[in-house]
Amino acid sequence: MASVSNITNKVYPEVGxxxxxxxxxxxNQKAAIVGLSLCNITDNAVYVSVTVVDAANVEGYxxxxxxxxxxxxxxxxxxxxxxxxxxxNTIKLVSSWDAGIDALLSLVVITYT
Numbered sequence: 001m002a003s004v005s006n007i008t009n010k011v012y013p014e015v016g017x018x019x020x021x022x023x024x025x026x027x028n029q030k031a032a033i034v035g036l037s038l039c040n041i042t043d044n045a046v047y048v049s050v051t052v053v054d055a056a057n058v059e060g061y062x063x064x065x066x067x068x069x070x071x072x073x074x075x076x077x078x079x080x081x082x083x084x085x086x087x088x089n090t091i092k093l094v095s096s097w098d099a100g101i102d103a104l105l106s107l108v109v110i111t112y113t
Contacts, residue, residue, distance in 0.1 A: 006109045014041070014099035019051075022105050024090045027055075028112045031085040035106035036077040038093075040068040047096040050076060055088035062091070068101065 012020055025031050040046045050062040062083065068074045077083050085091060095101040 004111045004113065006111070008107060008109070010105045010107070012093070012103040012105070015093055015095050015101040015103055016098040017094065017096070019092045019094040020103075022050075022091045022093055022103065023085065023107055023109075025085045025087055025109070026111070027087045029087060029109055030112075031089075031107050031109045033077050033083040033085065033091065033105065033107045035075075035104070036083070037073060037075050037104045038068055039073040039102045039104075040070055040100060041102050042097055042100045043070050044097055044100070045069060046100040048074070048101055049094050051092050051094075052083075052085070053090040053092070055086065065096075 023031055038048055046068050047065045048068055049064045051059050052062055053059045063076060093103055
């Protein structure tokens with residue numbers, strides 16, 4: 001079975017109270033998230049949550065209501081840590097403030113053919 005890898009960075013500006021899908025794998029894909037950085041772009045404290053949804057549509061928190069101080073950042077995945085997404089998985093981000101968070105996601109997607 002052949003596979004193709006794709007390494008990419010994705011930028012999500014001004015994430016707010018509506019959950020944003022950061023990455024989603026197809027049924028023939030796996031992904032390794034090797035970096036997830038969040039930056040509070042407001043003058044207010046912002047709480048953020050990251051969830052993972054599995055192939056059975058069960059959603060669970062990776063982080064829940066973590067405080068990001070005004071004008072500061074948080075590295076959610078870093079330092080050699082990886083968050084693995086199995087086939088048909090989704091990772092989502094939401095913040096407590098409208099347009100409160102800029103997010104940078106680094107991932108490797110492996111597609112099986």
